[in-house]
Amino acid sequence: MTLEEKIGQMNQISSYGNIEDMGVLIKRGEIGSILNEVDPVRVNALQRVAVEESRLGIPLLIARDVIHGFKTIFPIPLGQAASFNPGIAEEGARISAIEASAAGIRWTFAPMIDIARDPRWGRVAEGCGEDPYLTSVMGVATVRGYQGESLSDPTSIAACPKHFVGYGAAEGGRDYNSTFIPERQLRNVYLPPFEAAAKAGAATYMTSFNDNDGVPSTGNKFILQDVLRGEWGFDGFVVTDWASATEMIAHGFVADAKEAALKSVNAGVDMEMVSYSFVNYLPELIKEGKVKESAINEAVRNILRIKFRLGLFDHPYVRETTEDIFYAEAHLEAAKRAAVESAILLKNEGILPLKESVCTVAVVGPLADAPHEQLGTWIFDGDKNYTQTPLAAIRQLYGDRVEVIYEPGLSYSRDKSTEGISRAVAAAARADVVLAFVGEEAILSGEAHSLADLHLQGAQSQLIEAVAATGKPVVTVVMAGRPLTIGRQVELSAAVLYAFHPGTMGGPALADLIFGKEVPSGKTPITFPKMVGQIPVYYAHHNTGRPASRTETLIDDIPVEAGQTSLGNTSFYLDAGFDPLYPFGYGLSYTTFRYDNIRLSDSELKKNDILTVECDITNTGEYEGTEVVQLYVQDKVGSVTRPVKELKRFTRVNLKPGETRTVVFDLPVEELAFWNIDMVRTVEPGDFGLWVATHSQSGDEFSFKVMD
Ligand code: BGC
Numbered sequence: 125m126t127l128e129e130k131i132g133q134m135n136q137i138s139s140y141g142n143i144e145d146m147g148v149l150i151k152r153g154e155i156g157s158i159l160n161e162v163d164p165v166r167v168n169a170l171q172r173v174a175v176e177e178s179r180l181g182i183p184l185l186i187a188r189d190v191i192h193g194f195k196t197i198f199p200i201p202l203g204q205a206a207s208f209n210p211g212i213a214e215e216g217a218r219i220s221a222i223e224a225s226a227a228g229i230r231w232t233f234a235p236m237i238d239i240a241r242d243p244r245w246g247r248v249a250e251g252c253g254e255d256p257y258l259t260s261v262m263g264v265a266t267v268r269g270y271q272g273e274s275l276s277d278p279t280s281i282a283a284c285p286k287h288f289v290g291y292g293a294a295e296g297g298r299d300y301n302s303t304f305i306p307e308r309q310l311r312n313v314y315l316p317p318f319e320a321a322a323k324a325g326a327a328t329y330m331t332s333f334n335d336n337d338g339v340p341s342t343g344n345k346f347i348l349q350d351v352l353r354g355e356w357g358f359d360g361f362v363v364t365d366w367a368s369a370t371e372m373i374a375h376g377f378v379a380d381a382k383e384a385a386l387k388s389v390n391a392g393v394d395m396e397m398v399s400y401s402f403v404n405y406l407p408e409l410i411k412e413g414k415v416k417e418s419a420i421n422e423a424v425r426n427i428l429r430i431k432f433r434l435g436l437f438d439h440p441y442v443r444e445t446t447e448d449i450f451y452a453e454a455h456l457e458a459a460k461r462a463a464v465e466s467a468i469l470l471k472n473e474g475i476l477p478l479k480e481s482v483c484t485v486a487v488v489g490p491l492a493d494a495p496h497e498q499l500g501t502w503i504f505d506g507d508k509n510y511t512q513t514p515l516a517a518i519r520q521l522y523g524d525r526v527e528v529i530y531e532p533g534l535s536y537s538r539d540k541s542t543e544g545i546s547r548a549v550a551a552a553a554r555a556d557v558v559l560a561f562v563g564e565e566a567i568l569s570g571e572a573h574s575l576a577d578l579h580l581q582g583a584q585s586q587l588i589e590a591v592a593a594t595g596k597p598v599v600t601v602v603m604a605g606r607p608l609t610i611g612r613q614v615e616l617s618a619a620v621l622y623a624f625h626p627g628t629m630g631g632p633a634l635a636d637l638i639f640g641k642e643v644p645s646g647k648t649p650i651t652f653p654k655m656v657g658q659i660p661v662y663y664a665h666h667n668t669g670r671p672a673s674r675t676e677t678l679i680d681d682i683p684v685e686a687g688q689t690s691l692g693n694t695s696f697y698l699d700a701g702f703d704p705l706y707p708f709g710y711g712l713s714y715t716t717f718r719y720d721n722i723r724l725s726d727s728e729l730k731k732n733d734i735l736t737v738e739c740d741i742t743n744t745g746e747y748e749g750t751e752v753v754q755l756y757v758q759d760k761v762g763s764v765t766r767p768v769k770e771l772k773r774f775t776r777v778n779l780k781p782g783e784t785r786t787v788v789f790d791l792p793v794e795e796l797a798f799w800n801i802d803m804v805r806t807v808e809p810g811d812f813g814l815w816v817a818t819h820s821q822s823g824d825e826f827s828f829k830v831m832d
Contacts, residue, residue, distance in 0.1 A: 127417070129153040129180060130424045131406045136187070136363065136397045139166075146475045147173040153180060154403060156395060156427055157231070157363075159187040162442045162505060167228025171440045182428070183436040187231040190281070191250055192216065193501035194223035194389050195510075196628055199466040200500040200569075201236060201262075203624030205649035206254035206711070207465035208752040208774050210265030216462055217269025219455045221281045226449040227505075228442040231432050232329055233283040235266035237317035238287055241662040243650065246298025246573035249501050249605035251292060251623070253649030254662045254708060256313050257771045260320035262322035267324045275327060276435035278442075285321040287332030287365060289347055294334060303336045308764065310336070311799040313664075319356055327430045331393065332367050342368040342376050343384075348392030351397060361394035361426035366535065370399040381405060389415050394423035447604045451510050456629055463633030465624040469644035469712040470652075475597045475618040477714055478557060482739055484527040486555035487515050488548040488561045488591055490534040490584070491603045491644075497537070498561075498603050500625025501570025514561055514601065517631030517767065529555055531592075537565045538582040543582065545590050552591040558598045560588055561637065562613070566625060569605025578609040578628040578656050585612065592616040601634060606653040611705050622646075631755040640714065645750040645776065647711035647819065654705045658697065658824050663708040663820040664767035668695040672702035673714025709754050709771070709819035715781065717746030719753075722816050729793050733808050733830065737789045739816040750778045754785050756820060758813035763801035769813075769820055772796075793830055 125133075133156035140146065143166060149155050150173045150804060161167055167186050174184045192198045198216040205213075206820040217235075224232060236250040237259050250395065252259040255546060272280035292300035305314060318329070329352060332341040341347060342364050352358045356806060369388040372378045378387050385401035386409050396402040409415040469476070478485070491497060495511035519528050533548030534541070550559045563582045568571065579585065592598050597618035603625055616622050621644065623634055636642040653661050672694045678696040696702040718741070725736035741751055755773040760767040797807045809832045817823025 125180065125423065127407060127410065127420070130420050131403055131425050132156060132376045133182065133424050134395050135400070135403045135424055136395050138398050143169045143173070146170060146480060150174050151177045152182065153178050153182070155184065156572050157185040157187055159397070161186050162188060162227050162229065163445065164226065164442045165626060168441050168444065175440045183431060183440040185231050185436065186229050187233065188224060188229045189234070189502055189504065189565070190220045190224045190229065190307070192500065193459070193627060194220050194227070194505050195450040195504055195507065196223060196459050197506035198459050198462045198627045199500045199630070200249045200625045201251055202249050202605070202649060203466035204251055204462060204611065204820050205258060205262050205647035206624065207462065208258065208647055209465055210261050212270040212462045213262045213686070214265040214464055215458050217266045219458055221270045221272065223280045223455065224440065224451055224527055225279045225281055228448045229327065230436065231284065232270060233284045233286055234402060235263045235285055235321070236287070237263040237285050237321060238292030238293035239314050239317070240294065240650070241660045242294070242297035242573050243578060243653065243657060244576060244656065244660040245292065245294055246299055246569045246575070246605065247292070247571055247652065249569040254651060254663065255771050256316040256650070258649060259317040263321050263326040264543060267321050267326045271325065271327065275433040278435070278439055280434070282327035282430055282434060284330050284363065285326050285330040286330035286354070288318060288329045288341060289332060290336045290341070291332035293490045295747040297574050299572050299599045300333045305336055307803065308799045311805070315351065322352065322356040322358050327433065329358070329360070329362045329795060331362060331364050331368055333365050333371065335375050335377065338367070339373045342375050342393060343372055343377055343387040343391045345391040353392065359426065360430050361423070362392060363395040364388060364393055364397045367399040369393065369396050369401050373720040380408065385409060386414055388417055389423065414560050458698065459627050460629035460633050463623070463630050464642045466626060466646050467634065467637055468622040468626055468646035468648055469616055469642050470620040470622055471617060472619040472712055472714070475557065475599060475830055477636060480527060480558045484529065484555040485518070486548070486558045486559060486591070486725070487518060487528055487530045487561070488533045488551065489560045489587065490537050491530055491563050492530065492532060492561035494536070497565045498625055498630045499627055500566050501605055503566065503584045506628065509737045512629055512631035514631045514634045517635035521632060521635050526637070532586045534581070534583055535582060537563060537568070540582050542583050542586055545587050548587060549590050549594060552594040553598050555596060555640035558591045558596050560591060560598055560600045561603065562588065562600060563603035563608070564605055566600065566623065576656065578606070578653070580608060580610065580613065588613045588616055599638065603630070607650055609653060609655055609705070611654050614705070621714050643714045643747050643749040644711065645713060646750045647709050647753065648706050649708070651665060651704045652706040654700050658700050661704050665771050666765045667768055670694045672696040674702055677702065695730045707724070707819055707821040709752070711819070713747070713749040713751065715743050715747040716746045717751045717779070717818065718742045719816060719818070722824070722826060724814065724826060725826055726828065728831055731793050733793050735791045735793060737791065737814065737816060739787050740784050741777055741779065741787055742784040743781050746781055748778070750776050751818065752776050754817055754819065755789050755791070755830055756815045758798065759796060759798070759808070760811040760813060762798070762808055766780055766798065767817070771820070
């Protein structure tokens with residue numbers, strides 16, 4: 125390969141114009157990958173130029189953001205994470221790969237496995253929430269789903285765990301903002317999902333937009349070379365985020381595009397997304413000896429290795445018919461299952477599932493029939509005409525059982541006009557139950573869509589107040605890209621179902637949950653704050669020297685002219701106390717579960733032992749249901765302070781009424797390792813607490829000891 129041909133492989137462009145325009149560059153070997161090309165006929169035409177008309181015939185790698193579905197849209201990843209079911213993530217990714225590869229796409233920029241503990245950040249929707257273990261499990265499942273059994277399977281697409289790394293810790297939840305994550309926290313919290321994805325064979329990685337402690341990820345040799353390649357043995361390739369190489373100019377990390385190319389390549393970036401600094405400046409940087417040709421050779425090898433693994437050299441073309449693949453019946457069924465399992469029942473005063481005695485339902489709220497909005501963020505290819513909304517599904521599936529009166533009250537989530545609310549109230553007055561579908565439009569979360577206020581937008585709060593004032597029981601269903609501060613709406617509602625943005629099949633899934641054909645089983649994958657001022661609020665925090673007792677005097681009980689009191693006080697907010705609205709791992713069912721007989725195989729273990737924990741779970745209610753059983757540990761004393769709890773295992777267990785099953789967790793002691801005071805990953809001997817529980821704030825504490 126000539127130097128220009130090598131650098132060409134390192135260049136990714138976004139599709140533009142006609143085939144001839146791009147063909148000129150492809151023919152000269154100046155493009156390695158194209159993103160945002162989704163028409164299989166065009167993909168084949170472009171590929172033909174690369175394979176048949178360029179000197180070396182190297183096929184292009186066609187990429188697209190297929191984040192939670194290509195055509196058939198699954199719940200947003202945060203919703204999928206609420207299922208605590210890696211099978212849901214794997215199946216969703218597999219189907220996405222089947223649909224996307226049919227269009228000629230062989231590479232997607234997913235999974236997004238940024239740990240996010242700030243729901244103001246719009247991109248919280250794209251990831252699995254706050255927990256490194258849950259995110260690792262879901263991330264690995266997603267990689268498996270995209271990449272299939274073998275990358276060379278024509279329905280496999282290369283995964284790209286992103287954003288490497290720390291992007292979710294953006295200060296103040298404002299997108300693209302700086303992060304300040306010290307190395308120990310980086311290693312204990314932010315890196316584990318990426319390490320798990322590397323071990324699962326993820327083919328590519330994407331750098332992140334943020335600068336961490338002053339170093340933009342795209343120029344960060346420590347994470348791209350020392351950790352990713354050195355420590356984890358990654359042999360795929362690293363792509364920048366969109367123009368994140370040249371964005372280092374705005375960061376103030378490089379002076380110009382030439383220095384951007386220099387610092388990116390020398391840090392370990394292999395491919396540049398859309399900002400052309402590599403093609404424009406690498407030739408002279410090599411001539412000047414600032415970039416070694418060996419670095420270019422390495423990058424090209426990394427890229428070609430993945431192209432070979434994808435089988436692109438043998439099968440560069442796709443068949444050009446997609447009708448039997450897009451929105452296939454089986455895909456829609458899987459999307460519905462995912463939406464069922466993603467919904468979290470946050471409150472239920474016995475109103476759900478709706479009883480036979482309910483004859484009339486008032487369906488209100490701007491999200492009841494919003495085919496575009498329920499798909500959520502990052503939907504380039506999903507067609508809203510295939511969306512099944514809750515209103516349509518209730519009418520279609522349960523229209524013979526109940527009379528449905530539809531009065532949205534507001535026309536979209538930000539609608540401030542209260543004019544329609546009186547009609548919604550009139551509908552509520554005529555109904556036995558109000559079903560209120562509220563939340564956020566798709567555009568209010570996702571990239572560059574951070575919010576400082578997490579209350580329901582527009583006049584939605586007034587709508588809920590008004591329908592609740594009729595005295596009719598209100599079932600509030602929230603569709604959103606993030607946890608919203610819905611404390612007041614929870615108070616006013618007889619039941620609350622949190623559905624996130626549930627995707628194409630959200631309607632039938634929610635209808636079946638509401639009418640009892642399905643039973644909710646989702647759990648919060650991220651802490652729900654009471655108010656924005658509590659953020660960051662997450663379960664795996666460290667203790668202060670003055671942990672909250674939850675008996676603190678709150679603002680309304682402080683006498684006027686109270687004297688200064690700080691001694692003996694604790695770490696809490698005068699106005700919000702200490703606890704969130706809902707803790708991590710929380711979610712109800714229509715049935716109830718009892719946890720009995722929790723037993724540990726040993727009370728003293730050595731570092732290479734496996735702790736076996738068993739628990740009998742009984743369905744004590746009247747519905748068949750699924751419980752997500754969670755195992756948490758606490759390392760009591762460390763060379764550095766440790767989280768008060770860490771999720772280490774979870775499993776879903778389905779039980780018929782009255783049925784008991786024993787859940788068994790095997791936990792190798794080595795999984796208690798963390799990066800300690802010497803920045804060494806190790807298990808420190810000592811006392812541990814252990815909980816097997818229904819959420820992160822419940823359950824009795826057990827204990828065991830790790831011996832020297
Ligand atoms: C986003 C990435 C995405 C890329 C390509 C960027 O703006 O941060 O997550 O994959 O665009 O569309």
